[in-house]
Amino acid sequence: MHEWSMAEAVIAAVIDEAEREGLDKVTEIMVRVGGLQQMENEVFEFALNELKGAYGGSILEDARIILEREDAVLRCRFCGNEWKFSGIRLCEDEYEAIHFCPEVSHAYIRCPSCKSPDFDLLTGRGVSIAWIKGVKGEEDGSESEHP
Amino acid sequence: MDPRVSILDRRLCEVRRIIAVTGGKGGVGKSLITAALGLNLSRLGFRVALLDLDLTSPSLHIILGADDIFPEEEKGIIPPEVAGVKLMSIIYFTARNPSPLRGPDISNATLELLANTIWGEVDFLMVDMPPGVGDVMMDIIRWMRGSEFLIVSNPSKLVLETVIKVIKLLTELDLPILGVIENMKRGERSSWEKLSGFGIPFLGELPYFEDLEDAIGDPEMLLSSGFGRRLGEIAAGLI
Numbered sequence: 001m002h003e004w005s006m007a008e009a010v011i012a013a014v015i016d017e018a019e020r021e022g023l024d025k026v027t028e029i030m031v032r033v034g035g036l037q038q039m040e041n042e043v044f045e046f047a048l049n050e051l052k053g054a055y056g057g058s059i060l061e062d063a064r065i066i067l068e069r070e071d072a073v074l075r076c077r078f079c080g081n082e083w084k085f086s087g088i089r090l091c092e093d094e095y096e097a098i099h100f101c102p103e104v105s106h107a108y109i110r111c112p113s114c115k116s117p118d119f120d121l122l123t124g125r126g127v128s129i130a131w132i133k134g135v136k137g138e139e140d141g142s143e144s145e146h147p
Numbered sequence: 148m149d150p151r152v153s154i155l156d157r158r159l160c161e162v163r164r165i166i167a168v169t170g171g172k173g174g175v176g177k178s179l180i181t182a183a184l185g186l187n188l189s190r191l192g193f194r195v196a197l198l199d200l201d202l203t204s205p206s207l208h209i210i211l212g213a214d215d216i217f218p219e220e221e222k223g224i225i226p227p228e229v230a231g232v233k234l235m236s237i238i239y240f241t242a243r244n245p246s247p248l249r250g251p252d253i254s255n256a257t258l259e260l261l262a263n264t265i266w267g268e269v270d271f272l273m274v275d276m277p278p279g280v281g282d283v284m285m286d287i288i289r290w291m292r293g294s295e296f297l298i299v300s301n302p303s304k305l306v307l308e309t310v311i312k313v314i315k316l317l318t319e320l321d322l323p324i325l326g327v328i329e330n331m332k333r334g335e336r337s338s339w340e341k342l343s344g345f346g347i348p349f350l351g352e353l354p355y356f357e358d359l360e361d362a363i364g365d366p367e368m369l370l371s372s373g374f375g376r377r378l379g380e381i382a383a384g385l386i
Contacts, residue, residue, distance in 0.1 A: 002223070005154070005223035005263045005265070006150070006151075006262075009153060012157065013148060013151075013153035013154075014150075015153075016153045017148065093242075097241070097242070098240075100224065100239075101240045101259045101260065103252045103255050103259070104237065104246055104256070106252065107242070107244035107245065118249075127151075128148060128150070129148040
């Protein structure tokens with residue numbers, strides 16, 4: 001499951017960030033999931049929750065994970081047309097290939113207006129961490145946000 | 148924050164050595180040398196994986212005759228094995244379609260492959276790079292820490308200048324250069340005369356093999372060819 005390896009990456013990145021920021025506890029993790037990568041939310045969320053316990057230890061045990069979907073919007077570099085990935089139709093193998101590596105969308109998607117394969121992905125490529133919240137020091141208990 | 152960078156060390160933690168095959172210009176033989184070195188190391192008993200990072204023009208699958216294979220998914224992407232070596236390539240996902248990628252797309256695709264490929268225990272990860280000092284070179288330096296660079300040159304003046312740029316960049320960054328292989332040697336002309344002053348090892352020269360084209364797509368024929376046997380000698384020197 002590709003979802004599992006991406007979840008591993010998210011947990012590793014959160015631990016890195018928590019260490020950098022000196023957080024004792026991470027309380028919330030906001031993960032943005034771009035539409036182009038077509039992650040299965042349930043599988044991804046399950047993997048994140050499993051892995052936070054396995055790798056995160058006490059620092060992540062109470063962390064709430066929030067997933068936010070982001071539409072994939074593409075813009076043609078040739079004619080400037082913008083369109084949504086959700087509005088186009090591909091075959092199953094093509095969707096699967098893009099799931100594995102979103103950049104291969106350039107092999108299967110053409111601008112609906114001018115047929116150019118030269119487009120930018122404006123939003124919604126893949127998985128990113130929008131922010132994490134955590135606390136420093138047990139007496140303090142105040143939450144801070146780390147983009 | 149892009150989480151993928153944080154997992155790279157874990158993905159590569161069971162890889163003993165990374166050898167990135169670079170050089171001047173396209174067509175100097177980087178891919179054939181990558182494949183033949185990998186096959187030879189595998190026949191010597193080492194666990195070998197090949198990674199094709201020439202993302203817009205991958206060719207290792209052609210050299211290995213790897214048709215109709217696809218990675219398995221098991222908590223990541225498991226590269227399939229061909230002729231005794233693991234092969235990871237974007238070709239599994241682009242099929243035979245042109246995939247025009249610009250700089251940021253190249254870096255994103257490279258990072259995606261590195262973050263999600265489960266290599267397992269590997270003695271040699273051989274990386275086939277596109278020519279020159281572009282995005283992939285910088286990404287390998289940034290994300291595949293500990294890579295050793297093997298440079299492919301040939302006697303053409305057109306190749307020499309780019310090879311020198313590659314050597315200068317790697318030297319400036321204090322990165323390990325395994326040495327130079329001079330490919331397609333014909334006559335007396337040699338690029339090594341101009342490269343020997345850089346203080347890097349000369350790994351050997353390969354003549355122009357007229358029959359090499361016949362071995363493309365057939366790993367056993369490649370190994371038993373004059374080209375393959377000569378690279379077997381060079382591979383033994385890399386151990």
